[in-house]
Amino acid sequence: MxxxxxxxxxxxxxxxxxxxxxxxxxxxxxxxxxxxxxxxxxxxxxxxxxxxxxxxxxxxxxxxxxxxxxxxxxxxxxxxxxxxxxxxxxxxxxxxEAVANGVASSERKGRRVLVALDTKRRDFYAQLFDEALHPLDPGGVLSLEACAGMARSGPLLVVGDGAPLLRDAFTHNAEMCDADACDIRWSKAPGxxxxxxxxxxxATRAPTADLRPIYLRPPEAKRPKA
Incomplete structure (x- = not known):
């Protein structure tokens, strides 16, 4: 096919x-x-x-x-x-799921996978998966603090174009996610x-009947009032 x-x-x-x-x-x-x-x-x-x-x-x-x-x-x-x-x-x-499935199984071993996508604001589009890439939540908009909470709750692998931003934030704020509290790794897979x-x-799925975009938040641009 x-x-x-x-x-x-x-x-x-x-x-x-x-x-x-x-x-x-x-x-x-x-x-x-x-x-x-x-x-x-x-x-x-x-x-x-x-x-x-x-x-x-x-x-x-x-x-x-x-x-x-x-x-x-x-x-x-x-x-x-x-x-x-x-x-x-x-x-x-x-x-x-597209970003998560780009991560090699060897990187995921024994870890949950957090896909963090840059919203170009002070938060992230994020979804958590288990090692086998089954979703653990529906995905949403998460704050930096919420992402840090996930890192403190068990071994974690972070991937996505938001990963460098998270890494930089954690590096400069040890109280948020220090080395003793967080077992976190950063994926080499494309973000x-x-x-x-x-x-x-x-190839493994049926066609999508209704192609609707997933925005998670309203657009910044608004129509002018009449």
Whole structure:
């Protein structure tokens, strides 16, 4: 089964095409913004590299969030457009599970996994998983203090683009999470969703009937009052 997956939810724009477990093509552009201008070209490049076309693809996969409001809209609109034109089913994957499943099993051994994504505020989009990557909570917006509490409650591996921010905060505030109280490690896995991981997750799931973004909080921009 050929699956075309892409992600625009984080500080990157990525696309990949898989046939079974074989990666036919993969592209990644790290970027803060501008995914709308890059994504279609990235997808076309992946298809050209693999020597295929939309007619030969079996399904699409993309991230539902949480993440950048604009990035999520770009990814989901693109998925809906391609799905409609090519009559393809789409599988939605959360940013949390995409990042968590990018962590090697050797890193996770004996530890819970905290996916911490940067909200660009003073908190984090976060979800906790067990060693086997089963979710231990529904995910939400957590403060720095709440993340520190998780670190104090048992061996923990932290991954995500929010991990460097947490590490810096814990380093400069020993009272919050000192070495004696916290058994914490920092994953070497990418901090953003990987298109290859998204495709592999999508291969094991039924298509998503309703592609709705996961925002977790309202957007900062508001419509002007009449």
């Amino acid at each position: 050929q699956i075309l997956a892409f992600d625009t939810a984080a500080r990157a724009c990525s696309a990949a095409l898989l046939d079974g477990d074989r990666v036919l093509a993969e592209r990644l552009c790290e970027m803060e913004r501008g995914q709308a201008e890059v994504l279609i070209g990235l997808v076309q490049d992946v298809l050209a590299t693999a020597g295929t076309c939309f007619a030969k693809i079996d399904r699409l996969a993309t991230t539902l969030g949480p993440g950048s409001f604009t990035g999520l809209r770009v990814g989901l609109a693109t998925a809906r457009g391609i799905a409609l034109a090519a009559r393809l089913p789409v599988v939605g994957v959360t940013s949390f 953003h969703p990987q298109a290859v991981v998204i495709a592999r997750l999508a």
